[in-house]
Amino acid sequence: MAELDSVLLSRMLTTLTLAFHIIFATIGVGVPIMISIAEFIGIKKNDEHYLLLARRWARGFVVTVAVGVVTGTVIGLQLALLWPSFMELAGQVISLPLFMETFAFFFEAIFLGIYLYTWDRFKKPIYHWLISLPVVIGSSLSAFFITTVNAFMNTPQGFSVEDGILVGIDPLAAMFNPATPSKVFHVLSSSFMTCAFILAAISAFVLLKGRGTDYHKKALKLTLISAFIFSFFTALAGDLSAKFLAEYQPEKLAAAEWHFETEEGADLIFFGTLNEEGEIENEIRFPKLLSFLAFNDFDAEVIGLDQIPDDEEPPLIVHYLFDVMVMIGMYGLGISLLGLVLMKFKPKFLYNKVVLWLIVASGPLAMIGIEAGWFYAEIGRQPWILRGFMKVAEGATTSTHLPIIFGLFLVLYLILGVICVVVLRKIFRNNPAEAELERRFK
Amino acid sequence: MDIPLIGITVLWIFLYGYLIVASIDFGAGFFAFHGKMTKQDHIINDLISRYLSPVWEVTNVFFVFFFVGIVGFFPKTAYYYGTALLIPGSVALILLVIRGSFYAFGNYGSKDNRVYLFLYGATGLLIPAALSTTLTISEGGFLEERDGTIVFLAKELFTSTYSWSVVFLAIVSVLFISASFLTYYADRANDQNALSLLRKYALLWAPPTIVASLLVFIGLKGHNLRHFNNAMDIWYMFGLSLFFFLAATWLIYKGKKYGIAFIFVMLQFFFAFFGYGASHLPYILDPYITIYSGVTNETMGITLIIVFIAGLLLLIPSLILLLRLFLFDADYVKGKK
Numbered sequence: 001m002a003e004l005d006s007v008l009l010s011r012m013l014t015t016l017t018l019a020f021h022i023i024f025a026t027i028g029v030g031v032p033i034m035i036s037i038a039e040f041i042g043i044k045k046n047d048e049h050y051l052l053l054a055r056r057w058a059r060g061f062v063v064t065v066a067v068g069v070v071t072g073t074v075i076g077l078q079l080a081l082l083w084p085s086f087m088e089l090a091g092q093v094i095s096l097p098l099f100m101e102t103f104a105f106f107f108e109a110i111f112l113g114i115y116l117y118t119w120d121r122f123k124k125p126i127y128h129w130l131i132s133l134p135v136v137i138g139s140s141l142s143a144f145f146i147t148t149v150n151a152f153m154n155t156p157q158g159f160s161v162e163d164g165i166l167v168g169i170d171p172l173a174a175m176f177n178p179a180t181p182s183k184v185f186h187v188l189s190s191s192f193m194t195c196a197f198i199l200a201a202i203s204a205f206v207l208l209k210g211r212g213t214d215y216h217k218k219a220l221k222l223t224l225i226s227a228f229i230f231s232f233f234t235a236l237a238g239d240l241s242a243k244f245l246a247e248y249q250p251e252k253l254a255a256a257e258w259h260f261e262t263e264e265g266a267d268l269i270f271f272g273t274l275n276e277e278g279e280i281e282n283e284i285r286f287p288k289l290l291s292f293l294a295f296n297d298f299d300a301e302v303i304g305l306d307q308i309p310d311d312e313e314p315p316l317i318v319h320y321l322f323d324v325m326v327m328i329g330m331y332g333l334g335i336s337l338l339g340l341v342l343m344k345f346k347p348k349f350l351y352n353k354v355v356l357w358l359i360v361a362s363g364p365l366a367m368i369g370i371e372a373g374w375f376y377a378e379i380g381r382q383p384w385i386l387r388g389f390m391k392v393a394e395g396a397t398t399s400t401h402l403p404i405i406f407g408l409f410l411v412l413y414l415i416l417g418v419i420c421v422v423v424l425r426k427i428f429r430n431n432p433a434e435a436e437l438e439r440r441f442k
Numbered sequence: 443m444d445i446p447l448i449g450i451t452v453l454w455i456f457l458y459g460y461l462i463v464a465s466i467d468f469g470a471g472f473f474a475f476h477g478k479m480t481k482q483d484h485i486i487n488d489l490i491s492r493y494l495s496p497v498w499e500v501t502n503v504f505f506v507f508f509f510v511g512i513v514g515f516f517p518k519t520a521y522y523y524g525t526a527l528l529i530p531g532s533v534a535l536i537l538l539v540i541r542g543s544f545y546a547f548g549n550y551g552s553k554d555n556r557v558y559l560f561l562y563g564a565t566g567l568l569i570p571a572a573l574s575t576t577l578t579i580s581e582g583g584f585l586e587e588r589d590g591t592i593v594f595l596a597k598e599l600f601t602s603t604y605s606w607s608v609v610f611l612a613i614v615s616v617l618f619i620s621a622s623f624l625t626y627y628a629d630r631a632n633d634q635n636a637l638s639l640l641r642k643y644a645l646l647w648a649p650p651t652i653v654a655s656l657l658v659f660i661g662l663k664g665h666n667l668r669h670f671n672n673a674m675d676i677w678y679m680f681g682l683s684l685f686f687f688l689a690a691t692w693l694i695y696k697g698k699k700y701g702i703a704f705i706f707v708m709l710q711f712f713f714a715f716f717g718y719g720a721s722h723l724p725y726i727l728d729p730y731i732t733i734y735s736g737v738t739n740e741t742m743g744i745t746l747i748i749v750f751i752a753g754l755l756l757l758i759p760s761l762i763l764l765l766r767l768f769l770f771d772a773d774y775v776k777g778k779k
Contacts, residue, residue: 066546084524095514423551
């Protein structure tokens with residue numbers, strides 16, 4: 001039993017750290033691009049509202065970056081601390097993207113420092129804006145490299161095993177494995193989308209509270225337009241991911257869709273519950289849609305769980321996570337489209353209370369969507385840590401000290417999460433945008 | 443040169459980089475906190491914050507680079523250290539997390555919050571202590587293979603005089619490196635008050651640094667004679683280190699050429715650190731892993747070296763830009779920008 005416990009605890013601690021880190025990592029990837037867009041518009045239109053937007057976003061951003069950096073460091077080391085056997089094996093193939101991720105991170109760190117402390121140092125404002133580009137590139141490249149590692153764990157390739165030893169290693173093939181394109185696309189677009197919604201939600205909230213001004217209205221419009229574009233790409237990426245799964249990881253898609261029997265013209269199942277006999281109840285069924293989603297063909301054959309060995313089946317709970325993710329994605333697309341339509345045809349109505357509340361909801365929902373998506377992706381590849389090669393139980397540490405370590409990190413993250421929110425509120429609460437505008441530009 | 447040797451040299455250079463920049467950072471945090479407690483914060487804290495704000499994130503990357511690199515070049519280390527270091531590693535991680543987050547909370551959010559500053563300052567001394575234990579463990583004698591798993595002998599580590607002498611050296615070196623850098627920085631800022639205070643700190647921490655170094659040597663002789671004898675073979679490295687230490691301290695004492703003095707401090711640690719590293723070879727973890735037994739496959743080794751060179755081409759100009767904007771820009775250092 002002791003061994004089983006350490007496997008479970010290793011999983012729990014990894015989950016805890018990643019679930020916490022991903023909040024800040026998503027912000028770290030998505031917010032720089034929003035800052036960069038705002039500053040660019042500000043310079044082009046010579047509109048100090050947008051310039052202030054960029055500054056204030058950057059000020060909040062730097063606090064979240066700090067937490068993102070340190071929790072990222074934690075997960076980097078925890079990989080070796082909690083999964084030593086896995087790292088010993090996979091380390092021979094995935095060091096390349098891990099190594100490159102550090103370079104991207106380095107690049108970003110250098111230019112973020114420069115960006116934050118050179119607002120007024122250049123004669124031409126556009127020079128300062130140029131510095132935002134390496135930050136955007138660095139953060140997106142980090143996401144790219146680290147996602148290739150995760151993709152590799154889902155569809156390992158670029159090596160072969162002879163008598164338990166890895167041979168014929170091809171680092172590039174491992175990096176550009178079949179899961180990489182759709183995963184990277186999905187991770188980047190959904191991070192951009194989530195940050196656009198979070199920033200939109202903040203503006204909408206201030207407007208709702210009656211403290212809003214032209215500054216917040218401009219912020220709302222900018223973030224909503226961005227959110228719509230990013231939501232569109234996220235949906236597209238989601239569709240590509242489903243097609244990828246159908247071909248390369250059918251067990252994950254089948255578990256998400258409760259698709260038990262291999263069949264042609266498979267139905268798409270939304271919501272629903274499983275009864276004790278393992279039958280689906282209360283579901284909404286879209287005939288043949290799963291086949292279409294998977295292969296663009298209503299009559300294509302979709303592999304069901306019946307083709308997967310019992311001990312290699314992912315937990316069926318992932319269906320709910322999948323539903324949550326997809327629903328939130330649809331909600332985001334819908335609400336940002338509504339915003340766009342209102343902006344064009346009924347501008348006044350955009351500031352209607354109900355609409356604003358719907359936008360406020362989109363921020364936290366989008367982050368929940370990110371979490372649900374990652375939980376789905378990760379639980380969906382159980383029991384594998386390296387699909388087809390190593391099971392989770394073979395990769396975990398054998399240490400007996402995990403309970404206390406888990407407790408320590410849990411407390412740490414709780415405290416950090418709370419203080420982070422307190423500090424962020426404090427930065428903006430007593431320093432309204434209009435007052436700062438007055439001080440800085442007038 | 444062969445791949446394992448290039449690999450370990452690359453990593454050692456980065457660890458040296460981390461040693462210098464992190465020491466400045468860790469020490470500065472402690473001095474900032476100490477300044478607050480002794481009501482001298484108005485003298486030095488602005489100066490410290492002006493230096494640290496743009497670079498703290500970069501410091502962290504040096505560390506990440508090292509541990510990602512070592513797993514990359516020597517995957518076996520992940521297995522041995524990973525299994526054994528769960529507790530000390532997690533403690534060091536928690537300290538790093540506290541330090542990094544509370545730096546940001548204190549610096550960008552709630553300025554003048556004493557609790558934040560305390561956490562930031564105290565961890566600045568605890569982290570080097572925690573990290574230095576890894577170097578101690580690499581000497582062997584603190585890990586054991588039992589029933590196919592690696593056991594960390596915590597009690598041995600805590601009762602070893604060698605281990606404590608390394609911890610002691612780590613802490614005083616941090617304070618010495620940091621104080622001598624900040625002395626230079628204060629001089630550039632033309633801030634006489636800060637300069638005289640920081641110069642005192644530098645001189646105060648100079649003797650313990652050298653005493654601690656000697657203690658480590660004596661401890662090493664008792665703990666790992668092979669390593670000690672290797673070190674004696676390249677005694678001139680340590681001789682050079684001592685020379686630069688004396689020269690640096692003399693310059694600081696005379697109150698001139700603080701920039702050269704700091705370069706001498708860097709050289710002092712460069713020779714000591716590389717002397718230590720070279721005499722440690724070929725072992726990474728005595729006696730389990732050598733750089734030859736633990737090395738990754740050749741393809742990956744070559745790829746990593748290529749990427750490393752490409753990465754440096756990108757990083758070096760960026761770092762130079764960073765230094766020019768914040769370290770060598772007189773107006774910024776003086777607080778005019």
